[in-house]
Structures are given as structure tokens and as C-alpha cells.
Amino acid sequence: MTCKDQSDELIFFINGRKPVSHFSVNACLLPIVSLHGVAVTTVEGVGSTKTKLHPVQERIAKAHGSQCGFCTPGMVMSMYTLLRNIPEPSIEDIREALTGNLCRCTGYRPIIDGFKTFCGASKCCQNGNDTKNCCLDQEPELNQEDDEISSELFKTDDFLPLDPTQDLIFPPELMLLARQQGSGRLVFQGERLCWISPGNLAELLELKAQHPSTPLVIGNTTVGPNMKLKGVSHPLIIAPAGIVELSVVKNLEDGISFGAGCSLSVMKDELKRVVSELSEEKVEVYQALLQTLSCLAGKRIRNMATLGGNILSANPKYDLNSILSAGGCTLTLASKDPFLFPGGLREIHLNEEFFTGFEKTAIRPDEVLLSVYVPHSRQWEFMLAFRQAQRREFSFSIVNSGMKVVFKEGTNVVDDIRMFFGGVGPTMVRTKHMCQELVGRPWNEELLTEACRLLLDEIPLQASAHGGMVEFKKTLTLSFLFKFYLHVLQRLREKGLCVDELPSEYLSALKSFRNEVPQGQHRYQVVSAAQFSDDPIGRPYLHQSAFKQATGEAVYYDDLPSIEGELFLVPVTSSRPHAKIISIDAAAALSMPGVAAFLSAPDVPGNNRRSWFGDIEELFVEEEVTCVGQIIGAIVADTRENARRAVECVKVTYEDLTPVLFTIEEAIEQQSFYNPQRKLERGSVDGAWESVDHIFEGEIYMGGQEHFYMETQGLIAVPKGEDGEMELFAATQHAAFTQEVVATTLGVEANKITCHVKRLGGGFGGKVMKIASLSAIAAIAAHKTGRSVRLVLDRGDDMLITGGRHPFLGRYKVGFMKDGTIVAADIIYYSNGGNTLDESLFIMEKALLHMDNGYRIPHLRGRGFVCRTNLPSNTAFRGFGGPQGLMVIESVLHEVAAKCGIPTERVRDMNMCREVSLTHHKQLFDPGDMVRCWEQCLQQACVENRRLAIQEFNKNNRWRKRGLCTVPLKFGVSFSKGFHNQGAALLHIYKDGSVLLTHGGTEMGQGINTKAIQVASRILKIPMSSIHITETCTGNVPNAAPSAASFGTDAVGMAVKDACEKIMKRLKPIMQENPKDTWAAWIKEAYCQKVSLSATGFFMGPHTNVDWEKGEGMPYYYFTFGACCSEVEVDCLTGDHKNIRTDIVMDVGQSLNPALDIGQIEGGFVQGLGLYTIEELQFSPEGVLRTRGPSQYKVPALCDVPAQLNVSLLANAHNPHAIYFSKARAAGDMGGIGEPTVFFGCTLFYAIKEAIAAARKDSGLSGSFPLSSPATPEKIRLACVDRFTQMVPAVEPGSFTPWTIGV
Ligand SMILES: Cc1cc2nc3c(=O)[nH]c(=O)nc-3n(C[C@H](O)[C@H](O)[C@H](O)COP(=O)(O)OP(=O)(O)OC[C@H]3O[C@@H](n4cnc5c(N)ncnc54)[C@H](O)[C@@H]3O)c2cc1C
Ligand code: FES
DSSP: OOEEOTTOOEESSGGGOOSSOOOOOOGGGSOGGGGTTOOOOOHHHHOOSSSOOOHHHHHHHHTTOOSSOSSHHHHHHHHHHHHHHOSSOOHHHHHHHHTTOOOSSSOSHHHHHHHGGGSOGGGSOSOOOSSSOOTTOOOOOOOTTOTTEEOOSSOOTTOOOOOGGGSOOOOHHHHHHHHHOTTOOEEEEOSSOEEEEOSSHHHHHHHHHHOTTSOBOSSOTTHHHHHHHSOOOOSEEEOOTTOGGGTOEEEOSSEEEEETTOBHHHHHHHHHHHHHHSOGGGOHHHHHHHHHHTTSSOHHHHHHOBHHHHHHTOOTTSSHHHHHHHTTOEEEEEOSOTTTSGGGEEEEEOSGGGEEETTEESSOTTOEEEEEEEEOOOTTEEEEEEEEESSSSSSOEEEEEEEEEEEOTTSSBEEEEEEEEESSSSSOEEOHHHHHHHTTOBSSHHHHHHHHHHHHHHOOOOTTOTTOOHHHHHHHHHHHHHHHHHHHHHHHHHTTOOOOOOOGGGGGGGOOOOOOOOBOOEEEEOOOTTSOTTOOTTSOOOOTTHHHHHHTOOOOGGGSOOOTTOEEEEEEEOSOSSEEEEEEEOHHHHTSTTEEEEEOGGGOSSOSEEEETTEEEESSOOSEEOSTTOEEEEEEESSHHHHHHHHHHOEEEEEEOSOOOOSHHHHHHHTOBOSOOEEEEESOHHHHGGGOSEEEEEEEEEOOBOOOOSSOSEEEEEEOSSTTOEEEEEOOSOHHHHHHHHHHHHTSOGGGEEEEEOOOSOOTTTTSSHHHHHHHHHHHHHHHHSSOEEEEOOHHHHHHHSOOBOOEEEEEEEEEOTTSOEEEEEEEEEEEEESSOTTHHHHHHHHHHTTTTTBOOSEEEEEEEEEEOSSOOOOOOTTTTHHHHHHHHHHHHHHHHHHHTSOHHHHHHHHBOOSOEEOTTOOEEOOHHHHHHHHHHHHHTTHHHHHHHHHHHHHHOSSEEEEEEEEEEEEEESOSSGGGOEEEEEEEEOTTSOEEEEESSOOSSSOHHHHHHHHHHHHHTSOGGGEEEOOEETTTSTTOOOSOTTOHHHHHHHHHHHHHHHHHHHHHHHHHHSTTSOHHHHHHHHHHTTOOOEEEEEEEOOOOEEETTTTEEEOOSEEEEEEEEEEEEEETTTOOEEEEEEEEEEOOBSOSOHHHHHHHHHHHHHHHHHHHHTOOOOBOTTSOBOOOSTTTSOOOOGGGSOSEEEEEEOTTOOOTTSGGGBOSOSOTTTOGGGTGGGGGGHHHHHHHHHHHHHHHHHTTOOSOOOOOBSOOHHHHHHHSOOHHHHHSOOOOTTSSOOSOBOO
16 A cells, blocks of 8 residues: 655555555455555465465464364464564564464464564563563473473474565556556446545545545545445445555654654554653653554554544544643644634533434544644643453453542642543443542542542443443453552552552552563373384374365365356345244245345255254244244345345245243243253262262353354255255265265265365364255245255354354252362253253263263262253364363362362362262263373472462562462263264275275364374385375265264374274285385286276164163263463453463373374363353343444454463373274364363363452451352452442342343
């Protein structure tokens, strides 16, 4: 993007003074017309597997930073851009560059590991000290005797060097264009929108006068999302990006004037420079702005978003207005009318009066914001900014604030004070009265008490306020005030004034969490020295598609080119939770441009019902909707936009029905449960209560989780034109089920339907069930129109329609002895199944089967009820009920420890199974490896020492508390429905010796293809590069089981082994006859001898089953074990927390591929971190999912990964049942070995709970307290009861309409 200034110099943003600069941006928010004159580099232009990889692409791939690969191009481009601007970046530069790039698979650590190799030694993390390694020096301190243990997952020796001279140059023709362009206006006229880019300021003002209601768009980061997601339309847009006056930064004597069109990145850079140059007293407001800018959105948004846009969007959640207002900023406005204001300019103060309503300001419609003047601060002036968000970075603030106080010179008497708050009402709030009352008073405890009292009176939040969290928001305003008070007190003390004491333990209120890049140590057992060097088993080979994923060449279903005449399908969904459909009128929709058809139940040629183990689910609702988001019909049109617009015109009339149930509590009250209910019992729970020292009852609620795979669900259905044949290119984890459902829907035999799956951009269990229904719907449309049909759910629809992880409520009664030994536990599990059963029963069964987590509780009973509610049906999700079942028992252990007053790990230790015994479902289980994991974890994490350190820390810090939690894990592997435990593969060898392998699993990032190739390579004794997997296809491998239950690689690996062994048996005579020949020669000879070079492989897995009548059985082939220890620090005043360190020891048997396994473990853990501490689905009281996109629903980002994340694979662990003694590897559904480790996220939850308990203790509170999962800032803050929470009046439940309900 270039613009000209008066001196005819080519620049990018005038204050940048660079000939050409590089900016990473969000493509989805960038209108193509705004790119006139700009050179755009996409991931494909950076490097390619066909020519040459760019070092960024090579390193992310080789460091195992690409799993499903869907996020990889974005990561590559953020890093590439950084290197174009800073060839030798610091680790902080890298961290900043990646803020806002989300990955749902990797856990970020391997991405950082790859990218930090670009840092020079001098630019390392600076984290190194006596006790901690620096990021460039991560060799774990391996025991000298451990020469079998390695920490090396990739080698850096052969990395391509970064050679900036090889990078693309800015195209000379664009240089020329920029010079020739002059100040001409650019006009782009589209079908529905006209985009005008004025050539100069006069033209801009003229245009604004002519079209006063037209938005000015530079960054498009407010207008764009409004148009895309909220249905706002603008026939005309004025785009003044090239106007020099809007981009100028002027350093004036008393302050800085920023052009309103300056991007937030430019502003940040400029502030950074100014802060380093000016004296401390002048930069208070700049420091406050800088602090906020460093966590406002992500780098790419900051590159686009402008200062003017941020102010004039007038959104109280945006951060800058409260700071700029407190800082005393003025705005310069320009308009065409010079008579109204001299020179057409006027100045106006930025304050509460400027904001006249939500998204409304006092600026006249014909005015343009020219610049923003931010004055230097003066002596005796102190300023701070605050914000608290759902996630520390890349998240809108819940409450933000700018506070400034000016003292009478040389005193602690307040001369002036201003406080502004955003997020506590429809517009920014100024606590004017409070501030007036404080003027003239000394800065002391009395002032604080009075300020707190007055503050709340001016916060206008009603109990049912938009956005909810009313108590939290009010408490935050007090917490910010308190922090400000302490900060200023400290500053006054530093100035030598005699003011109130500041207890040292209160200083903890002033610290802010530093975002660090995660560091980690990995340990795995290397293969034996006797293993052939070219045998890949057990070695850290990189993901087979990693390079293609890093170059953007990897093909996902929506990358397939459209077929001529292709139509796009958008579903029509129910807006009522429970209602009878009276009529559907699609006439208006059908008359819209491009619309080909409307489809509903009568259009289904076969069966409109999907059947799954007896559970019937309608594809199109026929008569009665039972949740918001249920599919009633669909529109197919020539484009996605036309289909979307038409969907808005389909009129559905309803008659509301009762009951309407959303929550587990409501379902319990109405006894609304699916059948059957399940029960498991060991010992005699009812008889045990009398023999115990103590009994208590409690409960824990755990919210659901959205899969948030980066690639949303969808497919392309292609009718073949004869015999009812149809091909599907679908993002499914269960191709055979998709095929089966489509066939029954179309009323044809399965042999007419072929389902292809190349790869998935993440699945996590979410692409097993609903995708089959979506495929059937697209197939109906393809059948009806005879044209190929593409369905790609947008994020909002995906989240609304497809369901997620089940919320669970666990209620328990527990009997234990004085020393912490648990004797009896009676647990009732309720899950929120939603409006259909789907997989809910099996998920509940898994929760029950995992309820013991390897603890020896002699009398243990679990009962499970799946609640039928009017929410979208919940479904499989990585862990499949395990994380919920395990969470409840850990809650029991945590409470027992708290009641006994002993460390939680001691209670866990004493209750852990140590001998071979029967589980509560009477399966034999040897806990040996679990105990080894546990002990190694305790030792590796130095739990004993760190416990002492935490005690000391908590004693010395009143407003920061730390907590620690270690849990063991026993996790069952394989399907409990035994017939699913099978795997199949097909192997073809061609005459040139190349091998084509197919299997029934689906590749979704977990590396199942890589491992399948490793297995084949070992048996065939040929290089991995000679073996190719092209796709999963029902036409090649029929009736495959879902890639699920941590059993994918076991089943597929065994099947591949079987196929390879068959071939080798046939080749053996030829090989023996010509032992010196090559593979290619043997194959040629075999062909000539008419030996079949194609083989199927099959694996018949174990006959697992549970007799639920008797409550016993062997549901799992084997167990995998692990242990995890996490430490967190909580900011008791804001509810923020930081994950300090996590240590994981995992038993994977003998790892087939340590790099993939460690990647899965970390990825699973980070998803669990999201589950238990961040991700919160919010439903309205009407049952509408409010969190339908990344703005509202937060998944873990880089800042959430523990600063230290260490993973060890248990050494000398074998598993006689699995392929090459491995365990739970790369299984599909939910990520294989990454599936069990989701549960480890709960260590953070319980560590947080422990930290909160320490805070409560300081407030004189002891005893148990409720905390539901996820432990969000809101819940943490409100649980850390103190004088501020007690000032906020509690709202009476039932006395108001809440913003959200806990389902
Ligand atoms: C993913 C994401 C995360 C974000 N996170 C945060 C966050 O954490 N904190 C935060 O504060 N903000 C956040 N934002 C908001 C972002 O900072 C604002 O959207 C941005 O600053 C607006 O600038 P823009 O140039 O993109 O505005 P545009 O969308 O181009 O315009 C916004 C509005 O401002 C008006 N306008 C713009 N410039 C002028 C002018 N010179 N004169 C008159 N009217 C003008 C336009 O008419 C329009 O109505 C986020 C945005 C996104 C997309
Ligand atoms: S690899 Fe990052 S989202 Fe899958």
C-alpha cells in the first residue's frame, strides 16, 4: 500500500519514512479494492515445494509446527512479514507477530521452536537465569546415565539460511504507478456497492458533504465485520487511505498529533520511540496507551485498524477512548464548510459528552476526523490504563479504564482527577461526581474508601444489562481504582512525600503479567542402537504433509476448484427452541437473483432420517423444531452471497410449544432424560457411610466446549449423472457413515455413493455425526438440481448448528477417613445432551467408565443421566466424556484434601491404586505405569520444593496467589462397542516399485498417514518417500470405523502391517532367489511372474463390551497412563491468571513417532486448558447461542500456553496389545494420544482453585467454595472474596432477566 506525499516521495504511511514496508493483514477483512497499487504476497508466493521452500516454511514444518495445517499459512505469513521488516528478530518480536494467529492443534510450542531459530543469540528471550534456561538453550538437564533419552525433535543443521536478498522485490511497475497516479480519485463500482478513494483532502471533504451518512473506511475492522456478520449494508464507501493529512504524525512541543488514519501499529511504534526519548514525567499517557496497545487485538488487526476508526466506532468495549479521554486529548475535525468553522476545522475535547450513544458521537455527519492530539503529561500528574478481557491478548476488554490524577505541586492533595470506564454501559462512562468529590483531598485510605463508595453510584449497570457479568464488571471498576490508588501511592512515596504506608505484600497488586513465549523440554526414549538406521519406527519424522501445509499447497475440501454450474448451499435454521412449524414460505427467496432451489423435507427422495445406534435424527425438520439452529430447509444459489441473502427471505411461521428446557437443572426438575440411564457400582456404597470419619456432599458443574476446528464443516456433492451415483468430497472423520447416510437419504445403495477425504483442517470429534447429515442435505440438493453443490458452513452457523462437548453436572456424596483415605463415593452425572441423543449415551458411559481415574475407592457408585433439552444436540469431542468424568472425581479428591488440610498430591497419592486390581467395571488393570508416570512427574516438577515456594509466595503477596495441582491419569483405549475395533487397509504396488497405500482412517492433523507410512516402510523395507497416501475413500476401503476412540493408529497400523506382510510373503521367494536385487527389480520380476501386487490388510480388534445390566465388562483394549502437574498465578483483583509451568509425563508405550506424539500431547493439553479455564459457551435465556465466532468465544492463544511446558514420554513402557508396542497413538477422532491429555487441563483449574483458596484465607474465609469450569476471570474474581467484592450488591437470581444462562 503506498501513498504520495507532497515531496513526491514514495512512502507507506507518511510517518513510517520507509520506501516500502510489509504488513501482515487479515485477508477476510481487507476489501480487494483497497489493494490498488499494493503488492500482495500470499503464502503461495513465498515459496513452494515445486521450486524452493522459504526458510519460514521449512522451519515451521521441520519443527513439527504444522498438524492439520489449516493455520499454518497464516503463521508462515506473520513470520515472513516480520522477517521482511526485521531479518533478525527478537523473541518478543516473534511473540508479537504471532499474536492473533490461532492454532487449535499444536499448542503453539513447536511453532515457536521453529521460528525462534531466526533469532540471533543476542535476541533471545532474556529469560535465562540461575534456575531457568533461556529459550535458545533448551537442552534439558538429562541425567548422564540417560543416554537412551533424547530431547531432540528436529535438527537445525540443515535448515536453509535466511537470505533476504532472495525475497520478492516491490514490483517496479507499482512504484511507477504510485508516482504517476498523482492525486487522482479512484472509483470502483460493484453490483451493490460503490467504493470511492478520494485523491486529496478537499475531495474527501466534498464527498463527505455530499454523502454525510457514508462511512469512511481505512482499516475496515469495524465496518467490515458489521457488513459481514451483522447484515449492515452500505451502498457507498469512502476510502481515504491515501490522504496524507490523515496519516501524519507531528511531534509538537506539548504533545503528539496523530493523523486519524494512522494505524494502531504505527501509533504504537511512534509512542515507543517517543517514550524512549522524552523524560519520564512527560510520557504518562503514552505509557498507558502503549501498555494497552500491546494487547489490543493482534498484530494483523493493529496493522489495519486506525486510531480514528477506533475512536469513532464509539464502541465502549474498544480500549482507547477511556485512555485518550483521561489523557485530555483533543480531536481536530474537518468539514467542507469554512463558514461554519474558520478554515473548515474545529477542535473538540474527547470526553464522555463526545459519545452520544452506542456507536454514536457528537461529530457532524459531514465532518471528518483529521487528527488526534495527545498532550504530554506534566509533573505531579499520574496516569494508568486498565483492561480485563476473557483472554489476556486478542480479546475485547470486558471493562477498560483510563485514570489520571494531578496533584498540587509538592503535595499529595488532589488537584484534578479523571476516570473513564468502557464496557459498563452503552457509552463510555465518566465518574464525574466521584472525581469532583476527591479534589482537594489527600491521597490516603480515606479517599480510597470514599472513592469506592461513590464510584459504584456512577456505574449505570442494571442487573440485566447487555453483555451480563454485572457483578464482575462493577467489581473490576473497584479493583482498577484500588490498583490505581496503590500505584499513585507508591509514586508519591518515591517522590519522598509522607503518605500512607504501602505494605510490601500489597505491591503484588501493581504487577502485571508478562506474556512470555512458551519454552519446553521434551524427553523421549531413542530407538535401540541395533535398529536399522533407515527403519523409521520410533523416530521423530515430520508430518507427511507438513511442507505442503506450510506452502499452502495442501488441499482441503473447499480448495477443490468449482465444477461448472456448481451451486452453493446455505441452510435455513430454526429460530425457536421448541415450536410447531405452521408454514414455510420460500417464494420471496426463490425470486432472488441466482437462487436455484429451496429444499425441505418433501424434497428428500429417500429417508429424511439419520439413524445411529437406534437414535433417529431428522435431516430437515418436518413438523416440530426442538432447538434454535435446527435445519428446516436449505437454499441453493449460484454464489454463497446470493444463497445467504435468500435464506434471510425464507419465512417460517411457528407456534411455540412447551416445555422449553435449556439447563441441566431444568431437565432434572422435569425428569427430562434420555433412555437408558447407566449405573456402575463397586463394593457397597450404601453400607459404607457408617464406617467413615467424615461425609460431605458437593457438586461440580463443567461447561461445554466448541470444537472450533479451524476448517469449518462442509463438503462438495457431485452427481455423476448415471445410476444415481454421487461423489462426496467431505470433511468427515467417518467417511463410511457419511456414505451410508447419504445413500439412505437418496434412496440408493451405498455402492453408488463414494466419499473422499483428503485431509481435515481439524476434527476433534466434531466431524463424525453432523457432517453426515450436512452431506445428505447437500446430496439432496445435488440430486434435485443435477448440479454439483458446495456447502461450507460459516463459523457462526457451524457453532450454532453442530453442537459441541457436553456440559456436565456431577453431584457427589463422599465418605473419607481423617487421614484423607476415601472409602466411599456416590456420584450422579448429568450431561446436557441437547435435542437429540447423538453420541450422548456413549459419552455418558465413557464418563462413568472413567470415574475412578485409577483411584482405589472401595465403595464407588456412578449413575449417569443424559438430559434432553432444547439446545442443539451435543456430540463427540476429544476425550469423549473422559474429561468430564475425570473432572468430577478430581473435584472429590480436591475437596477431601482441602477438608483434611493436606496437599492435594498427598491425598491423590494415598488413594491411588498401586497393585494389579479390578476396576469398578471389573476389568483387570495394572497401575504400574500409572504410578511410574505419577512419581516421575512429581519428581520432575520438583513438587515438594515448589510447594514450599508457593507457600512463601502466598504469604508475601496479598493480591497475587499461586496454586499447584498434580493429577494422575488412567484412560481407556479402543471403542467400548467392540465391532468398531477393526481396521482395514489397501496396498498397491506399481511396476516402478512405488507404493500406494490407503486405509480407513482420516488424516486431520494427528499424523495417522505419517505413522501408516512408517509402518509400511519398516515392513516393506523401502524409504518412506516411496510410499504415498492420496486420500481416504470409501471406494478403496469400505465400512471403515470412525477415526476415533484413540484407536485409529492401532487399528490402521495393524491393518497396514497385515497388508504389507501379505505382500512380503508373496515377494519372499523372489527376494530369496535374487537377494542382491533392488526393490524395483523384485517388483518387476513379481509382475512378470504374475504375483498379485495388491493386498488388503485387516485388523480384527478386541471384542470389548460392557454388560450394563450387570455393570461390568471389558470396554477397553488397554489403558494409557500419565500424570500432569501445573502451577498458576492468579491476580486476585482482576481474575486474570497466568499459567506458569506444566510438566507432563505420558505413557505412550514405545512411541512410533515421538515428535507427533509429543505434538499431540501438547495440543490436547492446550485444548484442555481452554476447556477448563477459558472457553465459555453462552446461551441467551431464549436458548440462542450467543458465542458464535472468535470475538465472543475464545480458544487458547499463544499467551495462554504455560511459560514452561515440559513433556516426557515414559521410558521403557511397552504395550503388548498395540502396533509396535505403542499406545493410543495418532488415533483419529480426537487426536490420539492427544485425547487423554485434554483432561490435564484440569490441573490448571484446580491450581487456580487452590490459589483462590489462599486469597480467601487472607479475607478470613476457610472451607470449601463452589467454582465451576471453566475458571474464567469473572469466576476467579468473584470467588476471591474481599472488601471490594463485598461492596458490590449481589443481584437476586430470578429478579431480572440474565444476559446468559448456564446450561
Ligand atoms: C478481531 C478484532 C479485534 C479487535 N480487538 C480490539 C481490542 O481489543 N480493543 C480495541 O480497542 N479495539 C479492538 N478492535 C477494534 C479496532 O481497533 C477498531 O475496529 C479499529 O480501530 C477501527 O479502525 P478502522 O480503521 O478499521 O475503522 P473502520 O472500520 O474503517 O471505520 C470505523 C468507523 O469509523 C469511522 N471513521 C474512521 N475514520 C474516520 C475519520 N477519519 N473521520 C470520520 N469517521 C471516521 C467510519 O466512518 C466508521 O464508521 C478489534 C477489531 C477486530 C476486528
Ligand atoms: S495445525 Fe494449527 S489449527 Fe491445525
